[in-house]
Amino acid sequence: MKCVVTGGHVKVLGKAVHSLSRIGDELYLEPLEDGLSLRTVNSSRSAYACFLFAPLFFQLYQAGQDPLRCKILMKSFLSVFRSLATLEKTVEKCCISLNGRSSLLVVQLHCKYGVRKTHNLSFQDCESLQAVFDPASCPHMLRAPAKVLGEAILPFPLALAEVTLGIGHGRRVILRSYQEEEADSTVKAMVTEMSIGEEDFQQLQAQEGVAITFCLKEFRGLLSFAESANLSLSIHFDAPGRPAIFTITDSLLDAHFVLATLSEPSSNSQDLHSPELGRQAPQLQAHSTPHLDDFANDDIDSYMIAMETMVGSEGSRTLPSISLSPGLQPPCNSGPHLEEEDEAEPSTVPGTPPPKKFRSLFFGSILAPAHSPQGPSPVLAEDSEGEG
Numbered sequence: 001m002k003c004v005v006t007g008g009h010v011k012v013l014g015k016a017v018h019s020l021s022r023i024g025d026e027l028y029l030e031p032l033e034d035g036l037s038l039r040t041v042n043s044s045r046s047a048y049a050c051f052l053f054a055p056l057f058f059q060l061y062q063a064g065q066d067p068l069r070c071k072i073l074m075k076s077f078l079s080v081f082r083s084l085a086t087l088e089k090t091v092e093k094c095c096i097s098l099n100g101r102s103s104l105l106v107v108q109l110h111c112k113y114g115v116r117k118t119h120n121l122s123f124q125d126c127e128s129l130q131a132v133f134d135p136a137s138c139p140h141m142l143r144a145p146a147k148v149l150g151e152a153i154l155p156f157p158l159a160l161a162e163v164t165l166g167i168g169h170g171r172r173v174i175l176r177s178y179q180e181e182e183a184d185s186t187v188k189a190m191v192t193e194m195s196i197g198e199e200d201f202q203q204l205q206a207q208e209g210v211a212i213t214f215c216l217k218e219f220r221g222l223l224s225f226a227e228s229a230n231l232s233l234s235i236h237f238d239a240p241g242r243p244a245i246f247t248i249t250d251s252l253l254d255a256h257f258v259l260a261t262l263s264e265p266s267s268n269s270q271d272l273h274s275p276e277l278g279r280q281a282p283q284l285q286a287h288s289t290p291h292l293d294d295f296a297n298d299d300i301d302s303y304m305i306a307m308e309t310m311v312g313s314e315g316s317r318t319l320p321s322i323s324l325s326p327g328l329q330p331p332c333n334s335g336p337h338l339e340e341e342d343e344a345e346p347s348t349v350p351g352t353p354p355p356k357k358f359r360s361l362f363f364g365s366i367l368a369p370a371h372s373p374q375g376p377s378p379v380l381a382e383d384s385e386g387e388g
Contacts, residue, residue, distance in 0.1 A: 001031040001098040004060040014081030022221035028129040031063040046260035048131040057252040070123035138236035140206035146226030152194045166211025213262040
């Protein structure tokens with residue numbers, strides 16, 4: 001396999017590698033008849049990304065008679081395109097060749113003044129990595145310029161892990177920071193919401209009230225690429241818990257990002273127009289039976305308060321699996337969101353209750369006023385003055 005990238009396309013290729021590096025630690029490179037494919041998947045199999053560069057993207061593209069499939073470390077390939085500003089200013093041509101005999105991926109940068117930089121990257125033979133998804137099967141879809149969505153997520157803090165996207169009143173698209181039950185920091189306790197009118201979208205096919213929650217880190221990476229290329233981004237999604245598909249389509253390249261979404265009660269998306277209801281959503285989850293390990297580190301008083309206030313049917317939150325090729329089937333309950341639930345209880349400042357204990361006491365004072373006694377508590381001990 002041999003291909004040559006020239007001019008501004010070198011920076012586009014480097015930007016795509018930067019977007020993929022936000023998801024996985026390994027890069028799957030596969031020459032196809034339709035173009036050069038770059039794929040990656042994260043360790044929990046909850047996020048998958050693919051870029052397909054058409055032959056017209058390259059000045060020269062030769063897939064070869066017996067194309068190779070290789071897997072290389074993302075850090076190694078990313079080091080070639082580390083500085084995008086340098087690529088744009090100094091690199092005139094990029095040559096990529098794949099040699100199966102030496103098991104080396106050779107990337108050669110032709111810079112100004114006759115300078116050539118050659119990177120020999122070792123790779124491993126692998127099977128084709130492919131996620132099974134169909135954007136046409138998703139009932140909800142919206143498409144907008146990447147700049148519009150990029151400006152909408154600017155107010156969100158960089159430390160924010162997940163964001164909720166939904167359709168509110170008046171068919172306005174709502175982007176809201178997703179909050180865990182335990183607000184153990186100032187960043188998590190702050191709720192940020194952005195509203196975009198229907199007129200800012202090129203296409204909007206979704207009913208009011210639908211909402212999904214997904215990871216913001218991967219979404220930022222795709223948006224950054226689409227903004228630099230001045231392209232539109234399409235979002236295809238179904239019910240919460242089903243994967244969301246983000247696509248970019250152009251004559252020279254195609255990009256697909258498949259991200260897992262949280263499975264949440266439908267009450268969280270009843271009224272996206274009201275921020276107050278979004279803050280009440282964790283309280284609605286309190287009516288599910290608590291897991292024993294949630295209160296393993298709490299004292300018995302907190303556990304009893306939780307048992308008294310948390311009654312009702314069981315509810316759980318799971319991440320969907322992405323159907324991959326054999327040998328790459330993801331676990332059903334994998335994902336960064338579920339890993340957060342299994343982490344040990346964070347250390348607390350002396351004098352403050354643990355986060356989970358605070359949650360239990362909070363629900364005890366808000367959700368169970370009927371259990372509190374109406375009159376004063378009876379005194380069972382005699383008056384000490386009467387003993388003499």
